[in-house]
Amino acid sequence: MGDKKTVDARGMACPGPIAKLTRAYREAKNGDVIEILATDQGFIPDIKAWIESTGNKLIELKQDGGVIRAVIEVTAKK
Amino acid sequence: MNGEKVLVVGGGAGGLLVSNLLVGDGREVTLVTNNPEHYFQPANLFIAFKGESPESYKRSVESLLDPKVRLILDKLSKLDLGNRTALTERGKRLEYDYVIVAAGARMDYNSLPGMKENFEMFGDYYSSPEAAVKVWNTVSRMKNGKLIIGVPDLIIKCPPAPHKGVFLAAEFFKKEKRDVTVELLYPSPHIYTEAELAKTIESKMKSFSNIEYRTSFLIDSVDKDRKVVIGMNGEEIKYDALVLIPFHKGPEIDVNPAEARDDDGFIKVDKRKLNITSYDDAFAIGDCNNAPTSKTGVAAHLGAFVVWKRINGRNAEYSGRTNCPLITDDEAIFVISDYDHKPVGQRFSRLKRLMEDLFVAMYFPSLRYPRKFEPIFDVYFNATEPNILGEKGW
Structure with a gap:
């Protein structure tokens, strides 16, 4: 079982939530879970594109009020 | 005057501006910096990819300060927010009524295996003008092969600077008719962090036959012996x-x-008031704070004005405004956003490139005489607010 880390990128427009996710992903290992909170609407297509191109696993993607919550499982590190 | 003793930490754009503004009010301002020179950081690109001289973009901190500001050339080592005191490396103890930390970001080469050795070998155009000269020494001698500009992390000064480097390098190799490809390795799923702007930048990149790029490429390490970047x-x-x-x-x-x-050492501030969390007599502006906006000179500039006004009892706030120029050799766009607006759509134009050149020309005097230059900046910032440019873009 991996570790779980939450990345709070709410209220962050530029350079955006992917910047914070990149930092958290560097520290993570396969099996870890990263939860990202964001308010930038562009984050929904971005995280889908990121998952598709990096080959990690999207466990959950939900929007509640103005807050987007994405949960990913790290699976694509060597 | 109440609150007359002001301590400013750092001799970058933010520190110089806020010192010159506050000393003009009759306050007693002390600026501490360990670097006697101030340099125009974006010019590192011109040094790295055009071979320009670092000397043209350097001034002494002293020459950019109102002579009434007391300058201490020393490193600030300790800051005690509760007791309103600070200590320099050489043991000077300072007291203040207000402190403004404008110490910038620290470059770290140890978070990625092979990065330090690579920096020693090739330099970069982020660390210093001298490191940019190192880039030029390589670029100017390359006859063929591949130059990679790699972006391991996105919390960086001037987010479009990696792209600027790619464009300027590609232009140089094209003009010199050298068989060199320039490749950008970028961690986000689009070639810029914001998707719409990414399309504009991508189509510009495609107009160059010697530019390649990879998105969602997360750099893990560098093997200098085999000359490979490992994802x-x-x-x-x-x-x-x-x-x-x-x-x-x-x-x-x-x-x-x-x-x-915070965990990365950035100073936690209220993102609009810029005071260091829970202290109303301490502020942090520019790259050293944790405000959720780009690390860019414009944040330091606008932050300096916000803090100056707040210390004078006015209710100024920082909107998170960015204005990062993305230049090619002859065109530019500006990444304009704030806390409430994502970057507005942009079209490359020659006029915007000219505006960047004009800004470079007025940079040093605008630091020394902020009150004189404020009306010019105000006209520009007001006319280009994200909610004014809106859907139509610029």
Whole structure:
């Protein structure tokens, strides 16, 4: 079982939530879970594109009020 | 005058501006910096890819300060927010009524295996003018092969600077008719962090036959012996020369309480008022703070004005405004956003490139005489607010 880390990128427009996710992903290992909170609407297509191109696993993607919550499982590190 | 003793930490754009503004009110301002020289950081690109001289973009800190500001050339090592005191490395103890930390970001080469050795070999255009000269020494001698500009992390000064480097390098190789490809390795799923702007930048990149790029490429390490960049998924990309954008961390100041800094050492502030969390007599502006906006000179500039006004009892706030120029050799766009607006759509134009050149020309005097230049900046910033440019873009 991996570790779980939450990345709070709410209220962050530029350079955006992917910047914070990149930092958290560097520290993570396969099996870890990263939860990202964001308010930038562009984050929904971005995280889908990121998952598709990096080959990690999207466990959950939900929007509640103005807050987007994405949960990913790290699976694509060597 | 109440609150007359002001301590400013750092001799960058933010520190110089706020010092010159506050001393003009009749306050007693002390600026502490360990670097006697101030340089125009974006010019590192012109040094690295056009071979320009670093000397044209350097001035002494002293020459950019109102003579009434007391300048201490020393490193600030400790800051005690509760007791309103600070200590320099050489043991000078300072007291203040207000402190403004404008110490910038610290470059970190140790967060990625192989980065430090690569920096020593190829330099970069982030760390210093001298490191940019190193890039030029490589670029100007390359006859063929591949120059990679790699972006391991996105919390960096001037987010479009990696792209600027790619464009300027590609232009140089094209003009010189050299068989060199420039490749950008970028971690986000689009070639810029914001999708719409990414399309504009991508189509410009495609108009160059010697530019390649990879998105969602997460750099894990560098193997200098085999000359490969290794991705987190194990993929390897070969280079002949490699410029890596260093990681950015908060300044090396021992701040008490320690909770005033985040995990990366950035100083925690209220993102609009810019006061250091829970202290109304302490502020942090520019790259050293944790405001959720770009690390850019414009944030330091606008932050300096916000803090100056707030210390004078006015209710000014920082909107998170960015204005990062993305230049090619002859065109430019500006990444304009704030806390409430994503970057507005942009079209490359020659006029915007000219505006960037005009800004470079007025940079040093605008630091020394901020009150005189404020009306010019105001006209520009007001006319280009994200909610004014809106859907139509610029």
